[in-house]
Amino acid sequence: MSSISMWRKATAFSGFGATLSHHLCRRHSTATATAVNSVLLRSLKEHYLEVSKMIPPPKVNPPSPFTVVKGALDGAGPVLKRSYGDEQISISVMRMDNIIPGAGAAAGGEDDDDDDINQLFLHVEVSKPGQKESLLFLCGLYPDALGIHSVSIRPMADASDYAAPRSSAYTGPLFEDLDEGMKDAFHSYIEERGVGDSLFPFLRAWLYVKDHRNLMRWFKTVGSFVNETKSV
The missing domain is CATH 3.10.280.10 (Mitochondrial glycoprotein)
Structure with missing residues (x-):
């Protein structure tokens, strides 16, 4: 096999490896972001429900003539x-x-x-x-x-x-x-x-x-x- 052919194959393999590495990193990053978002959304929902159960004070009317x-x-x-x-x-x-x-x-x-x-x-x-x-x-x-x-x-x-x-x-x-x-x-x-x-x-x-x-x-x-x- 000529040196040129070997170089082409090496270059192609290197490009494939870089693409695969980028794809895996992106999948990892996306999965991590999704997990973080899920935790935050769950916390926001829990606090929303907790606050929604708070009992407001008795209704008070402003002093007349306000x-x-x-x-x-x-x-x-x-x-x-x-x-x-x-x-x-x-x-x-x-x-x-x-x-x-x-x-x-x-x-x-x-x-x-x-x-x-x-x-x-x-x-x-x-x-x-x-x-x-x-x-x-x-x-x-x-x-x-x-x-x-x-x-x-x-x-x-x-x-x-x-x-x-x-x-x-x-x-x-x-x-x-x-x-x-x-x-x-x-x-x-x-x-x-x-x-x-x-x-x-x-x-x-x-x-x-x-x-x-x-x-x-x-x-x-x-x-x-x-x-x-x-x-x-």
Whole structure:
């Protein structure tokens, strides 16, 4: 056999070996990925079923004259709204822990658990017809008290996103730097508009339902993504 023929056979065998090795590696990789996906999907399903069995808190209605904003459970905007004379009052809510990590544990002590929502963070917007700006209060709400963290004026276009960085425009002094008389006057201002600890039972129950719904949706969405396969 000539050297050329031997080289051709060796090359062909080498190519076949590489193809076989690639095929086996791909089969191994696919099998491993399938096994990993299966474990993850099983875990997601178990947690989904576990969360679905959680009993929601008793239904609580918001204090009159506040009403629930339609679609609030599925959005990130205001939860409650009301009219006060010619003013519109809207309230958004978050867990305090989402703003200040560990705030609940710091205030509640060792007896707190993750499901006990005892501190809420409120964004209260007071707007008037024809005005391009609104008056915004960032507040901490507790079962028996409400504290104001800041008061600012912002353009209406920015009012819905209280987590966004503040603009460079001056929005006012630090609330803690105001004298006690002005602090008390601001507290009276929002209390007159119905913003106080009477909102706590409803907002806590509403936030529990929203968190529960978001968690269920997360398990389902992630599971659908992992389980989706496309032919190559």
